[in-house]
Amino acid sequence: xxxxxxxxxxxxxxxxxxxxxxxxxxxxxxxxxxxxxxxxxxxxxxxxxxxxxxxxxxxxxxxxxxxxxxxxxxxxxxxxxxxxxxxxxxxxxxxxxxxxxxxxxxxxxxxxxxxxxxxxxxxxxxxxxxxxxxxxxxxxxxxxxxxxxxxxxxxxxxxxxxxxxxxxxxxxxxxxxxxxxxxxxxxxxxxxxxxxxxxxxxxxxxxxxxxxxxxxxxxxxxxxxxxxxxxxxxxxxxxxxxxxxxxxxxxxxxxxxxxxxxxxxxxxxxxxxxxxxxxxxxxxxxxxxxxxxxxxxxxxxxxxxxxxxxxxxxxxxxxxxxxxxxxxxxxxxxxxxxxxxxxxxxxxxxxxxxxxxxxxxxxxxxxxxxxxxxxxxxxxxxxxxxxxxxxxxxxxxxxxxxxxxxxxxxxxxxxxxxxxxxxxxxxxxxxxxxxxxxxxxxxxxxxxxxxxxxxxxxxxxxxxxxxxxxxxxxxxxxxxxxxxxxxxxxxxxxxxxxxxxxxxxxxxxxxxxxxxxxxxxxxxxxxxxxxxxxxxxxxxxxxxxxxxxxxxxxxxxxxxxxxxxxxxxxxxxxxxxxxxxxxxxxxxxxxxxxxxxxxxxxxxxxxxxxxxxxxxxxxxxxxxxxxxxxxxxxxxxxxxxxxxxxxxxxxxxxxxxxxxxxxxxxxxxxxxxxxxxxxxxxxxxxxxxxxxxxxxxxxxxxxxxxxxxxxxxxxxxxxxxxxxxxxxxxxxxxxxxxxxxxxxxxxxxxxxxxxxxxxxxxxxxxxxxxxxxxxxxxxxxxxxxxxxxxxxxxxxxxxxxxxxxxxxxxxxxxxxxxxxxxxxxxxxxxxxxxxxxxxxxxxxxxxxxxxxxxxxxxxxxxxxxxxxxxxxxxxxxxxxxxxxxxxxxxxxxxxxxxxxxxxxxxx
DNA sequence: ACGATCACG
DNA sequence: ACGTACGTGATCGTT
Numbered sequence: 001x002x003x004x005x006x007x008x009x010x011x012x013x014x015x016x017x018x019x020x021x022x023x024x025x026x027x028x029x030x031x032x033x034x035x036x037x038x039x040x041x042x043x044x045x046x047x048x049x050x051x052x053x054x055x056x057x058x059x060x061x062x063x064x065x066x067x068x069x070x071x072x073x074x075x076x077x078x079x080x081x082x083x084x085x086x087x088x089x090x091x092x093x094x095x096x097x098x099x100x101x102x103x104x105x106x107x108x109x110x111x112x113x114x115x116x117x118x119x120x121x122x123x124x125x126x127x128x129x130x131x132x133x134x135x136x137x138x139x140x141x142x143x144x145x146x147x148x149x150x151x152x153x154x155x156x157x158x159x160x161x162x163x164x165x166x167x168x169x170x171x172x173x174x175x176x177x178x179x180x181x182x183x184x185x186x187x188x189x190x191x192x193x194x195x196x197x198x199x200x201x202x203x204x205x206x207x208x209x210x211x212x213x214x215x216x217x218x219x220x221x222x223x224x225x226x227x228x229x230x231x232x233x234x235x236x237x238x239x240x241x242x243x244x245x246x247x248x249x250x251x252x253x254x255x256x257x258x259x260x261x262x263x264x265x266x267x268x269x270x271x272x273x274x275x276x277x278x279x280x281x282x283x284x285x286x287x288x289x290x291x292x293x294x295x296x297x298x299x300x301x302x303x304x305x306x307x308x309x310x311x312x313x314x315x316x317x318x319x320x321x322x323x324x325x326x327x328x329x330x331x332x333x334x335x336x337x338x339x340x341x342x343x344x345x346x347x348x349x350x351x352x353x354x355x356x357x358x359x360x361x362x363x364x365x366x367x368x369x370x371x372x373x374x375x376x377x378x379x380x381x382x383x384x385x386x387x388x389x390x391x392x393x394x395x396x397x398x399x400x401x402x403x404x405x406x407x408x409x410x411x412x413x414x415x416x417x418x419x420x421x422x423x424x425x426x427x428x429x430x431x432x433x434x435x436x437x438x439x440x441x442x443x444x445x446x447x448x449x450x451x452x453x454x455x456x457x458x459x460x461x462x463x464x465x466x467x468x469x470x471x472x473x474x475x476x477x478x479x480x481x482x483x484x485x486x487x488x489x490x491x492x493x494x495x496x497x498x499x500x501x502x503x504x505x506x507x508x509x510x511x512x513x514x515x516x517x518x519x520x521x522x523x524x525x526x527x528x529x530x531x532x533x534x535x536x537x538x539x540x541x542x543x544x545x546x547x548x549x550x551x552x553x554x555x556x557x558x559x560x561x562x563x564x565x566x567x568x569x570x571x572x573x574x575x576x577x578x579x580x581x582x583x584x585x586x587x588x589x590x591x592x593x594x595x596x597x598x599x600x601x602x603x604x605x606x607x608x609x610x611x612x613x614x615x616x617x618x619x620x621x622x623x624x625x626x627x628x629x630x631x632x633x634x635x636x637x638x639x640x641x642x643x644x645x646x647x648x649x650x651x652x653x654x655x656x657x658x659x660x661x662x663x664x665x666x667x668x669x670x671x672x673x674x675x676x677x678x679x680x681x682x683x684x685x686x687x688x689x690x691x692x693x694x695x696x697x698x699x700x701x702x703x704x705x706x707x708x709x710x711x712x713x714x715x716x717x718x719x720x721x722x723x724x725x726x727x728x729x730x731x732x733x734x735x736x737x738x739x740x741x742x743x744x745x746x747x748x749x750x751x752x753x754x755x756x757x758x759x760x761x762x763x764x765x766x767x768x769x770x771x772x773x774x775x776x777x778x779x780x781x782x783x784x785x786x787x788x789x790x791x792x793x794x795x796x797x798x799x800x801x802x803x804x805x806x807x808x809x810x811x812x813x814x815x816x817x818x819x820x821x822x823x824x825x826x827x828x829x830x831x832x833x834x835x836x837x838x839x840x841x842x843x844x845x846x847x848x849x850x851x852x853x854x855x856x857x858x859x860x861x862x863x864x865x866x867x868x869x870x871x872x873x874x875x876x877x878x879x880x881x882x883x884x885x886x887x888x889x890x891x892x893x894x895x896x897x898x899x900x901x902x903x904x905x906x907x
Numbered sequence: 908a909c910g911a912t913c914a915c916g
Numbered sequence: 917a918c919g920t921a922c923g924t925g926a927t928c929g930t931t
Contacts, residue, residue: 560928560929562912562927562928562929563928563929563930564910564911564912564928564929564930565911565929565930566929583910583911584910584911585910585911585930588911589911589912590911590912590913591912591913611912611913612913614927614928615912615913615914615926615927616914618926618927618928619913619914619925619926619927620914623926623927642924642925643923643924644923645922645923645924647916647923647924648924649923649924649925650924650925651925651926652925653925653926654914654915654924654925654926656914656915656916656924656925657913657914657915657916657924657925657926658914658915659914659915660914660915660916661914661915662914665914684916689916689922741921741922742921744922745921745922745923746921746922747921748920748921750919750920750921751920751921751922752921754920754921755921811918812917812918812919813918813919813920816918816919816920817920817921820920820921820922821922823922824921824922824923825922825923827922828916828922828923831916832923859915859916860915860916860923860924861916862916908930908931909929909930909931910928910929910930910931911927911928911929911930912926912927912928913925913926913927914924914925914926914927915923915924915925916922916923916924
């Protein structure tokens with residue numbers, strides 16, 4: 001069998017990948033989508049073809065001969081998008097790292113290089129595949145040269161293949177004739193002028209009949225229709241030039257050594273260099289290909305396993321007076337002491353004494369230990385050893401879940417390990433770059449120590465830690481040791497970076513203390529009346545059943561109402577309702593679309609109610625019940641490193657989106673109860689974001705407005721529309737309120753017009769009047785966008801940063817998004833900073849005064865305290881003062897405070 | 908795994 | 917001409 005060569009049109013495939021794959025950016029801000037897409041196509045082709053040779057051709061950036069000819073004819077090509085341009089050198093670097101032969105030569109386009117190499121190689125008896133996104137290359141197709149055109153589809157990449165036969169079938173001309181077709185019809189994207197008035201149809205017909213442009217002219221008077229004949233006669237030179245432009249050079253003067261392009265096996269591409277580059281570009285799922293080749297890290301040689309208590313004590317004694325990193329992996333599910341795997345009682349099982357599987361400790365380049373929890377050296381013993389080790393300072397990755405295991409919940413101190421001397425590298429990494437979704441240890445090691453270390457997935461695969469401990473003890477040990485090693489090694493650089501970016505204070509006085517506050521809140525949890533929840537769910541079920549029956553009747557058939565796809569077909573095809581919007585996948589059935597149809601079609605109103613009720617039942621009534629623990633309470637997780645603005649988020653379950661706006665949903669809050677002898681005390685900031693805006697912009701009129709009126713939206717309306725306060729209509733107030741919201745979101749006339757159902761022009765007028773009334777707000781917001789453009793980030797009052805990479809995008813939509821983000825982030829972020837300060841103060845105060853009351857929930861601008869009945873007055877003072885004095889603004893930080901015997905009443 | 912939808916601030 | 921308000925998470929259906 002003959003040998004195989006794969007030739008790739010570098011720029012063309014890069015280009016295709018760039019437009020086919022949504023924007024990807026690594027944490028350095030490098031755009032990487034094109035490189036990523038290119039590699040995917042490359043690997044797919046290689047795996048399919050298993051070629052013996054591989055070569056990639058690139059254009060050189062200077063204008064080429066063919067290009068120049070056309071440039072004289074009509075301007076120049078459109079410049080390449082910046083996000084793509086920066087990926088060209090990156091792509092070449094990647095290919096070089098993989099040892100792939102790259103051919104490029106000034107004066108030639110990639111087409112010419114591909115054509116020349118393809119023809120030469122064919123002559124030498126090879127099977128050639130040319131991979132390109134460009135149909136121009138079809139002229140090269142023969143029985144031994146296959147043109148492969150990848151298409152990015154939703155289902156993945158599909159490749160169209162063309163040999164002579166496929167070209168004939170699809171275009172009704174031979175590959176050589178294809179040149180002439182192209183020359184006649186022209187191609188704007190390829191800068192081929194073509195003959196005016198001749199399109200694809202005529203060109204194909206002419207060439208199919210006459211075989212070439214030259215022969216067309218030989219018979220030009222026979223040609224029909226006469227219009228085509230006339231056009232041809234008048235544009236002879238243009239046709240000639242087009243043909244030259246369309247013809248790919250196959251005798252280019254290039255040096256190409258086939259043997260140096262040899263590829264023994266695909267695995268040869270997975271070099272260490274390429275691995276490192278993939279890591280840098282953060283192509284995580286690409287790394288799987290490199291399995292065996294992950295380079296070893298020096299530190300790994302010094303990881304030691306310790307199981308003896310005596311030895312452990314000796315090692316912990318060494319930590320005194322120096323810094324030490326520790327890392328515990330909590331058990332994913334607490335194993336019940338007396339149950340066996342099947343959940344049966346097992347009276348003979350040893351009692352479960354270990355709360356965690358082991359602890360890694362690192363206090364030097366050559367001192368990383370893994371202490372495996374066992375019978376004598378229990379997790380509790382390990383905790384004590386650590387907390388009494390008298391280190392000068394500690395570091396760890398993701399402290400919060402470890403605090404309980406170290407017996408530090410609700411205790412401000414435990415031995416010498418106290419909250420003042422712990423550094424959490426993940427929290428620091430989040431502050432330094434809040435854009436990432438996760439902060440795995442290998443990223444921290446890479447970003448702050450330039451260390452390349454194997455990731456958890458490299459070492460353990462995708463299995464959970466618990467399983468890994470049993471199945472891959474080696475990998476488990478290494479993972480935890482690498483985490484401690486990373487925490488130890490990166491602290492210094494991270495601390496310096498925090499100082500350099502002005503976030504040291506934010507880190508030390510807000511984020512770190514908050515870790516302890518949140519741990520306490522999660523630990524306390526909130527009580528739920530399961531019976532109440534169940535009853536509520538049953539009530540919903542009855543009504544849902546009714547609605548279901550009616551909807552099926554009205555539709556004339558049964559279908560899945562929860563499927564937007566099926567619902568779309570029923571409403572817009574079967575029942576022929578006018579559809580408003582469309583989504584990528586079909587008709588939109590979103591609430592705002594259905595709202596407009598509801599008055600006319602009873603079925604739509606029923607569907608809306610059905611949606612509402614099933615949402616309440618599945619997410620809240622049934623959903624929350626699954627999270628009730630043995631203590632009758634729900635313990636949510638407050639995540640501190642998720643949002644880009646500095647807010648917290650809540651998961652498993654999310655207690656920050658419990659229904660409120662609609663009465664029926666709001667009733668769920670009656671199932672949230674205070675402990676016996678307690679009431680709920682709930683306080684929320686009144687328009688904190690608008691107040692922050694007033695302060696940060698320094699706009700006197702808005703500040704003044706806050707000093708005198710309770711109803712800020714009404715006074716805004718009065719000032720913007722120049723009417724007396726008492727004469728503001730409800731509509732005017734509603735409009736003013738929408739504008740106030742819009743301002744905080746980074747206003748756009750389109751967004752406001754959508755919200756108020758008015759024209760874009762009217763919305764623009766509102767905004768203009770608003771800015772006339774409060775001129776400093778406009779100056780402030782414009783300044784934020786300017787800052788963001790200049791620095792690449794914006795900051796909150798307390799120094800929190802939000803990078804805004806979208807502002808440098810060449811895409812209008814992305815850039816506009818960047819502008820809105822630049823306006824919103826400092827406001828939303830400052831509000832988040834403020835409530836965090838309040839939380840810490842309130843929480844700490846409750847502990848200092850040894851009160852029984854506990855802070856248990858936060859919802860962005862709201863705090864909920866489970867308050868002992870005999871402490872109500874004092875807690876009210878603490879909460880009020882804690883929230884109002886959290887920041888010193890030019891306007892007061894007003895709060896609304898309520899108490900009640902459940903969350904419904906307290907809010 | 909991802910999009911559509913909808914709950915909250 | 918482009919085509920959107922800012923920030924989240926859970927559930928469901930579809931791929």
